Amino acid sequence: MKMVTAIIKPFKLDEVREALSAIGVQGITVTEVKGFGRQKGHTELYRGAEYVVDFLPKIKLEAAVAASMLDQVIEAIEKTAKTGKIGDGKIFIHDIAQVIRIRTGETGAEAL
Amino acid sequence: MKKSLVLFTLLAGLCGFAAPSFADGLDTGATAWMLSSTALVLLMTIPGLALFYGGMVRKKNVLGTMMQSFAITALISVVWMVAGYSIAFDTTGMTKGVTNFYSFFGSLNHAFLNGMDMKSMTGGIPESVFMTFQMTFAIITPALITGAFADRMKFSTMLVFMTIWSLVVYSPIAHMVWSGDGGFLWDLGVLDFAGGTVVHINAGVAGLVTALMLGPRIGYGKEPMAPHNLVLTVIGAAMLWVGWFGFNAGSAVAADGRAGMAMAVTQIATAAAALGWMFAEWIVKGKPSVLGIASGAVAGLVAITPASGFVGPVGSLVIGVAAGVICFWAATSLKGMLGYDDSLDAFGVHAIGGIVGALLTGVFAVESIGGTAGSMGQLWIQAESVGITIAYTAVMTFIILKVLDIVMGLRVTEEQEREGLDIALHGERVE
Numbered sequence: 001m002k003m004v005t006a007i008i009k010p011f012k013l014d015e016v017r018e019a020l021s022a023i024g025v026q027g028i029t030v031t032e033v034k035g036f037g038r039q040k041g042h043t044e045l046y047r048g049a050e051y052v053v054d055f056l057p058k059i060k061l062e063a064a065v066a067a068s069m070l071d072q073v074i075e076a077i078e079k080t081a082k083t084g085k086i087g088d089g090k091i092f093i094h095d096i097a098q099v100i101r102i103r104t105g106e107t108g109a110e111a112l
Numbered sequence: 113m114k115k116s117l118v119l120f121t122l123l124a125g126l127c128g129f130a131a132p133s134f135a136d137g138l139d140t141g142a143t144a145w146m147l148s149s150t151a152l153v154l155l156m157t158i159p160g161l162a163l164f165y166g167g168m169v170r171k172k173n174v175l176g177t178m179m180q181s182f183a184i185t186a187l188i189s190v191v192w193m194v195a196g197y198s199i200a201f202d203t204t205g206m207t208k209g210v211t212n213f214y215s216f217f218g219s220l221n222h223a224f225l226n227g228m229d230m231k232s233m234t235g236g237i238p239e240s241v242f243m244t245f246q247m248t249f250a251i252i253t254p255a256l257i258t259g260a261f262a263d264r265m266k267f268s269t270m271l272v273f274m275t276i277w278s279l280v281v282y283s284p285i286a287h288m289v290w291s292g293d294g295g296f297l298w299d300l301g302v303l304d305f306a307g308g309t310v311v312h313i314n315a316g317v318a319g320l321v322t323a324l325m326l327g328p329r330i331g332y333g334k335e336p337m338a339p340h341n342l343v344l345t346v347i348g349a350a351m352l353w354v355g356w357f358g359f360n361a362g363s364a365v366a367a368d369g370r371a372g373m374a375m376a377v378t379q380i381a382t383a384a385a386a387l388g389w390m391f392a393e394w395i396v397k398g399k400p401s402v403l404g405i406a407s408g409a410v411a412g413l414v415a416i417t418p419a420s421g422f423v424g425p426v427g428s429l430v431i432g433v434a435a436g437v438i439c440f441w442a443a444t445s446l447k448g449m450l451g452y453d454d455s456l457d458a459f460g461v462h463a464i465g466g467i468v469g470a471l472l473t474g475v476f477a478v479e480s481i482g483g484t485a486g487s488m489g490q491l492w493i494q495a496e497s498v499g500i501t502i503a504y505t506a507v508m509t510f511i512i513l514k515v516l517d518i519v520m521g522l523r524v525t526e527e528q529e530r531e532g533l534d535i536a537l538h539g540e541r542v543e
Binding site for chain 1 (some may be wrong): 407448
């Protein structure tokens with residue numbers, strides 16, 4: 001089992017969700033986050049007072065998937081979240097030690 | 113539906129027949145316009161100014177900022193009724209050309225609106241209308257000052273400060289300029305149609321003194337203090353613009369050609385100043401900002417305030433452009449050079465815009481509009497009046513604040529300031 005964490009541009013969320021549903025991902029968790037990468041921030045100017053905004057709004061998307069689906073999931077996210085411009089985000093893959101469905105007590109791949 | 117319509121017609125008919133007859137000389141047209149103007153000027157403070165300022169502060173201070181305008185509206189209404197109106201407009205002991213105590217302070221003969229009844233008149237309108245119209249000016253002037261000390265003044269001290277300031281600074285200056293023959297600046301010959309000195313220079317300079325005495329906000333220049341919601345600010349600026357027709361055209365205290373001309377030049381100068389600020393910012397800083405064009409409009413409204421009723425369309429165009437560009441410079445560069453934290457630019461827009469307008473009134477005044485033509489002599493009178501207003505306001509504001517600092521303290525604690533005025537002072541938050 002793998003945890004796929006993707007940081008993407010906020011306006012790409014719907015496209016990514018549709019692509020993941022289409023390949024059979026059962027659930028995702030989404031968080032509104034702020035951060036910086038190579039895109040850096042931007043400056044804002046209010047009556048001459050300049051503020052550098054270092055952190056830009058992004059979406060963090062997490063999906064726990066079976067190891068066998070991993071390549072498909074990565075491909076789906078890559079394809080739909082890509083604009084080709086700086087700031088498209090990143091995908092991180094982690095191993096999952098255990099999964100438990102709270103309602104039934106199922107564990108492992110059955111709980112995904 | 114039908115029933116209520118019949119009832120309404122009946123009521124309207126009754127009111128019409130029951131209308132009390134006023135003293136001879138009542139100008140119904142002027143009275144109708146002044147009733148409307150009064151409502152327009154009140155709209156400038158609440159919600160206009162409250163929104164304009166409220167949008168520019170950080171989210172933790174938005175309620176505290178709007179509360180200041182709202183509370184001042186209530187407070188000054190009472191102060192004005194009790195003594196402010198009398199100090200400003202009572203004419204006891206005043207004679208043209210004679211400078212005495214009453215050239216600066218009106219007597220308290222009209223305290224608690226003593227003597228104002230159904231029949232008392234000011235010009236062609238009921239005194240009650242004139243008194244309420246002037247009350248809305250007395251309200252907005254201290255409310256303007258709040259922009260300078262936003263985010264950091266104690267609410268309790270602010271209430272006491274505004275009460276005293278209204279009585280010993282606003283009312284006396286209004287008296288000197290507007291009370292007629294025997295008034296100190298009136299006799300000098302100052303042209304101030306709707307309050308360039310009385311309202312804007314007065315409030316702007318008091319704001320600067322307050323900002324200097326309170327000191328900058330914690331983290332000023334280091335932490336981001338970007339406005340939290342400029343939509344509120346733009347709505348507020350638009351309401352100020354609309355309400356200002358009551359402020360300037362209403363200051364004719366008549367529904368006549370002069371009021372019409374005041375309205376026209378108000379629109380022209382405001383538009384020119386909005387464009388002036390926008391283009392200046394576009395050229396100097398690279399982008400035409402929304403806050404910029406809104407600030408420019410307010411700067412134009414401020415500058416045309418003393419001039420409306422005296423200048424013609426071309427004069428107003430020049431005044432507008434000058435106000436837009438000069439106030440842009442004051443709010444963006446002058447403030448940085450001098451290092452004071454006038455949070456929302458009460459000084460940069462109102463004092464500077466007021467000075468530009470007051471001086472240029474002396475240049476562009478047209479004899480056929482207000483009875484006085486622009487000249488070097490008039491420009492000098494305007495400059496003297498500006499100087500006297502600045503000196504009086506600065507000294508009196510300093511003394512009041514110094515005393516209040518000792519007696520009750522001016523500033524919230526560091527902890528309260530960091531937490532935000534909404535929670536710390538009012539126990540509420542916006543969301």
